[in-house]
Amino acid sequence: MIFRILEDQLGQKIREQKEADRRFMEQALMLGRRGLGRTWPNPAVGAVVVKDGVILGRGWTQPGGRPHGEPEALRQAGEAARGATLYVTLEPCSHFGKTPPCADAVIEAGIARVVSAIEDPNPEVTGKGHARLRAAGIIVDVGLCATEAAYDHAGHFRRVRDRRPHVILKLAVSTDDKIAGAGGKPVTVTGEAARRRAHLLRAQSDAILIGVGTALADDPLLTCRLPGMAARSPVRVVLDPSLRLVTSSKLVQSARETPLWLVGSELAEAAAAARLGAAGAQIIRVPPGTATDLDPSAVLHALADKGITRLMVEGGSRVASSFVKAGLADEVWLFRGSEAIGPDGVDALDALPLSEITQSPAFAVRASESFGKDTLTIYERT
Numbered sequence: 244m245i246f247r248i249l250e251d252q253l254g255q256k257i258r259e260q261k262e263a264d265r266r267f268m269e270q271a272l273m274l275g276r277r278g279l280g281r282t283w284p285n286p287a288v289g290a291v292v293v294k295d296g297v298i299l300g301r302g303w304t305q306p307g308g309r310p311h312g313e314p315e316a317l318r319q320a321g322e323a324a325r326g327a328t329l330y331v332t333l334e335p336c337s338h339f340g341k342t343p344p345c346a347d348a349v350i351e352a353g354i355a356r357v358v359s360a361i362e363d364p365n366p367e368v369t370g371k372g373h374a375r376l377r378a379a380g381i382i383v384d385v386g387l388c389a390t391e392a393a394y395d396h397a398g399h400f401r402r403v404r405d406r407r408p409h410v411i412l413k414l415a416v417s418t419d420d421k422i423a424g425a426g427g428k429p430v431t432v433t434g435e436a437a438r439r440r441a442h443l444l445r446a447q448s449d450a451i452l453i454g455v456g457t458a459l460a461d462d463p464l465l466t467c468r469l470p471g472m473a474a475r476s477p478v479r480v481v482l483d484p485s486l487r488l489v490t491s492s493k494l495v496q497s498a499r500e501t502p503l504w505l506v507g508s509e510l511a512e513a514a515a516a517a518r519l520g521a522a523g524a525q526i527i528r529v530p531p532g533t534a535t536d537l538d539p540s541a542v543l544h545a546l547a548d549k550g551i552t553r554l555m556v557e558g559g560s561r562v563a564s565s566f567v568k569a570g571l572a573d574e575v576w577l578f579r580g581s582e583a584i585g586p587d588g589v590d591a592l593d594a595l596p597l598s599e600i601t602q603s604p605a606f607a608v609r610a611s612e613s614f615g616k617d618t619l620t621i622y623e624r625t
Contacts (some may be wrong), residue, residue, distance in 0.1 A: 264358055267291050267298070267330045268388045272360070274303040274312070275332045275395055279447040280477060281306040284550030286333055286363075286399035288312035292320040292354070294327035311336070313345040317352045325353030332392045333399075334363040334385075337372040346375040356382040360392035364403045397573065398449070398552030407543035408554040410571050411448065412563055413441060415578040420597045421588030422560060427460050430588070432580040436614035442467050444576060446475035448555035450504070450546065454562040455483040464493045465557070466501055476501045477555065480546065482562060484508040484537055486515035490522045498523030504549075506542050536561075539569045564593040567600065573624050574609070575600050581616035 275289025285308030302315025532538030
């Protein structure tokens with residue numbers, strides 16, 4: 244009987260510890276998401292220092308990628324971190340970069356246990372951070388909320404493994420799968436609530452990309468228009484093979500306030516590059532794909548080389564189609580309005596049917612939301 248009671252008590256303690264571990268890791272994940280879109284080229288890591296069930300320090304990777312989340316949380320906790328548990332959404336780094344290794348900071352702080360969501364695929368880390376902690380006598384548990392952490396760090400993982408950003412294709416379509424009116428005339432497809440959700444996605448992206456056709460036709464600004472979040476605007480990227488964008492456009496006129504990168508062909512005229520560069524745009528040249536278009540893979544490699552990890556692709560239809568055809572859309576955020584545009588409207592994916600996403604085994608529904616009459620369905624590449 245006594246042994247049964249002790250077993251029950253031990254089992255209860257284990258369950259309580261597991262529940263506490265999950266609760267604190269979920270807090271770390273929420274903190275890490277605060278940095279999405281602001282920490283590139285570094286991952287947006289969240290960290291929580293806990294002792295006796297009390298949070299002593301919270302941290303997340305700061306704008307520009309430094310300081311990292313762990314030292315921020317440890318700084319808050321101070322001397323109280325000695326003997327505490329650190330919950331962190333990615334393996335602490337073990338190499339010297341522009342800052343000392345986070346693993347060393349954890350050891351020096353006297354942390355007794357580290358709960359790490361997932362191993363870092365970066366070859367400079369890849370288990371070395373966890374190994375260094377264990378060698379110092381710290382208990383290390385890996386894998387809690389690994390699926391959630393892998394999703395949050397998808398941009399970092401994709402850049403390390405495939406040398407390209409994680410691509411999120413955003414489409415706003417009518418009930419008849421159109422994105423614009425006849426001749427490309429801009430049409431308001433969704434309501435204000437859905438548009439605010441799209442602007443939040445902008446704020447969580449390192450860069451936003453459109454084609455030069457859309458830039459010339461719509462003259463967009465591509466900034467985050469949520470109240471108080473203009474500073475969270477991503478880098479604006481325009482695919483412009485011949486560097487045709489005019490200096491009077493809103494994009495170029497604002498290039499010194501919010502970065503504007505124009506991706507042109509290596510064959511584009513130097514005079515055009517000089518003109519746009521003098522106005523504040525940064526010119527990136529890649530090998531030509533076809534006579535009129537750029538190779539999406541080459542574009543993504545160029546952006547990854549500049550540190551971009553999360554890329555939002557916003558159109559137009561030919562650009563969206565090119566990323567889907569090339570198998571380079573990792574997620575599709577499909578906003579659908581409640582009204583039709585008509586047969587003369589512009590198809591969402593140019594000549595490609597939208598069923599290439601909505602009914603394809605290559606994509607699975609990850610989540611869905613509603614905004615009054617509008618809906619959002621998020622598809623994830625399987």
